Amino acid sequence: MSVADQFHAALQTFIALVAILNPVGAIPIxxxxxxxxxxxxxxxxxRLAARAVAIVLLxxxxxxxxxxxxxGISIAAFxxxxxxxxxxxxFNMLQAKSxxxxxxxxxxxxxxxxxDVAVVPLAIPLLAGPGTMITVIIAHxxxxxxxxxxxxxxxxxAIAGVAYVALRLAGPLSRRLGVTGINIxxxxxxxxxxxxxxxxxxxxxxxxxxxxxxxxxAQSS
Numbered sequence: 001m002s003v004a005d006q007f008h009a010a011l012q013t014f015i016a017l018v019a020i021l022n023p024v025g026a027i028p029i030x031x032x033x034x035x036x037x038x039x040x041x042x043x044x045x046x047r048l049a050a051r052a053v054a055i056v057l058l059x060x061x062x063x064x065x066x067x068x069x070x071x072g073i074s075i076a077a078f079x080x081x082x083x084x085x086x087x088x089x090x091f092n093m094l095q096a097k098s099x100x101x102x103x104x105x106x107x108x109x110x111x112x113x114x115x116d117v118a119v120v121p122l123a124i125p126l127l128a129g130p131g132t133m134i135t136v137i138i139a140h141x142x143x144x145x146x147x148x149x150x151x152x153x154x155x156x157x158a159i160a161g162v163a164y165v166a167l168r169l170a171g172p173l174s175r176r177l178g179v180t181g182i183n184i185x186x187x188x189x190x191x192x193x194x195x196x197x198x199x200x201x202x203x204x205x206x207x208x209x210x211x212x213x214x215x216x217x218a219q220s221s
Contacts, residue, residue, distance in 0.1 A: 001144045010151035013139045017159040019192040020086070020131040022093065023166030024177065024185040029126060030170050033117045043168065045118045050164035052123035057136050057156045060128075064137035075141050079204030082134035086197035089131050093190025096183035127163050131193075138200065 001009075034042045068078055136156060143149045166173070177185070 001148070003147065006145065006148045006151060009139075009142065009148065010155055013135065013152065014155045014158060015192065016135050016196045017132055017155060018162060019189045019196065020089065020129075020135060021127055021159060021163060022186055022189045023127075023162055024173065024182055025093070025189070026126055026163075027166060027170045027174050027177075027182065030122065030167050031174060033122060042170075045116075045122070046164055046167035046170075048116075048118035049123040049127065049167060050160045052119045053128045053132075053163050054156055054160035056124055056128040057132060057159070058153065060133040061136040061140040061152055061156065064133065065141055068137070074208075075138070076204045076207035078134070079138060079200045080208065081204075082130075082138065083197045083200030083202075083204060085134060086131050086193055086200060090190045090194035090197055093186050093193060095190075096186050122167075132159075134200075135196075 030046075034045055037045065065075070068075065136152065139152050139155070140149070143152060174182070
């Protein structure tokens with residue numbers, strides 16, 4: 001893979017992470033969970049949540065594949081299963097709904113009772129949930145050099161930065177966008193995520209059933 005291809009792959013991964021994270025859609029939940037906090041406390045919560053997102057995704061990226069190997073799960077099978085999870089997330093986002101795969105009502109209710117909500121449920125599973133973990137594990141599997149691995153680290157740090165900025169500016173963004181603006185943004189991210197999910201599933205099926213992939217190629221030619 002050329003250097004240009006590695007940068008292109010890193011850009012694709014970052015776009016996928018932004019779509020899955022849906023930082024704008026997380027704003028109302030952040031405001032609800034931190035409703036009783038002072039502005040300095042909200043800032044500290046946003047900072048801690050962003051750090052937790054970075055740590056969780058870095059661990060997932062560099063250890064996730066070894067965990068899959070321990071359980072005897074191939075990357076191809078993981079791509080198909082992960083693509084299905086992403087598709088479910090995308091369907092909910094297209095309807096501007098909060099998916100139970102990111103967080104459940106029970107988790108949100110428990111978070112309201114906690115003094116510190118930055119790590120759970122804000123960072124995990126709201127921001128760094130199954131979708132983002134799946135994406136970084138697959139991206140690390142595709143890494144072919146130290147450069148691509150370094151670019152993946154930059155992607156993770158960048159998405160943590162995006163999460164921090166969105167939470168830091170939750171109040172102003174919520175007032176400017178309103179419910180309609182947030183729902184429109186969520187639907188756009190959902191459409192992008194659905195496309196990514198189809199790609200994951202197609203790549204996984206091609207690896208699991210190479211004869212099927214060759215058959216499609218032969219029919220199209």
